[in-house]
């Protein structure tokens with residue numbers, strides 16, 4: 219027993235300070251890729267190398283449209299390696315949770331040069347929803363009412379709708395002494411009937427579609443849904459096929475999307491606190 223107390227005293231505090239202190243991220247951590255669209259001369263190598271189709275190219279009438287969908291990105295870094303210029307870089311950015319799916323999509327337009335490369339950037343759409351839209355205002359006010367009701371404590375029911383368990387590994391880490399989710403008044407519960415939030419992972423498999431819908435209906439109002447990872451957002455590398463029906467929002471309404479494959483525990487914390495209005499959305 220004395221041995222255990224001695225070891226505990228020597229270990230000191232292991233719990234991170236995030237979100238009250240900046241996250242300590244390892245040097246080798248691979249976060250979201252960043253694109254310098256004005257200086258990007260040729261998107262084809264990166265698009266060809268991308269294993270998930272997150273970078274898409276469409277060409278017509280001498281113009282090229284390049285679309286980057288962070289909801290499909292698995293942060294593999296192959297775009298940066300294939301591009302080989304400073305226009306595409308892998309960053310250590312992980313705070314990518316957003317409230318609208320469209321906010322994860324960036325579109326750039328270029329005129330095409332004779333050699334197939336891109337000319338001067340002609341347009342850039344970051345996908346951010348327009349603040350003036352009535353629908354969004356309505357959703358925001360409903361959201362802030364939910365935040366007032368839920369206050370500063372939160373019960374989460376995790377739903378694996380078909381994930382590979384990568385996201386579950388990271389979610390499990392939230393309960394470890396390092397991330398210690400309960401210090402923020404947030405804990406996991408065993409039943410949707412006791413939950414304020416559903417944390418849903420995986421491309422929704424056809425076998426889990428009804429179960430997910432029933433879980434959503436069993437969760438009392440007001441409730442929030444957070445879609446976790448590339449699969450939860452868009453179906454990821456599985457997409458639409460005989461066994462899966464894509465992202466979580468194909469079945470139930472989603473309040474926050476957390477990109478990553480899998481999102482690291484810091485990213486999960488950011489997304490959960492974003493849903494609660496306790497953290498701000500960062501610009502992609």
Ligand code: SF4
Nearest residue numbers: 268291292294295297
């Ligand atoms: S980091 Fe993302 S965009 Fe780049 S190749 Fe991998 S999946 Fe595609």
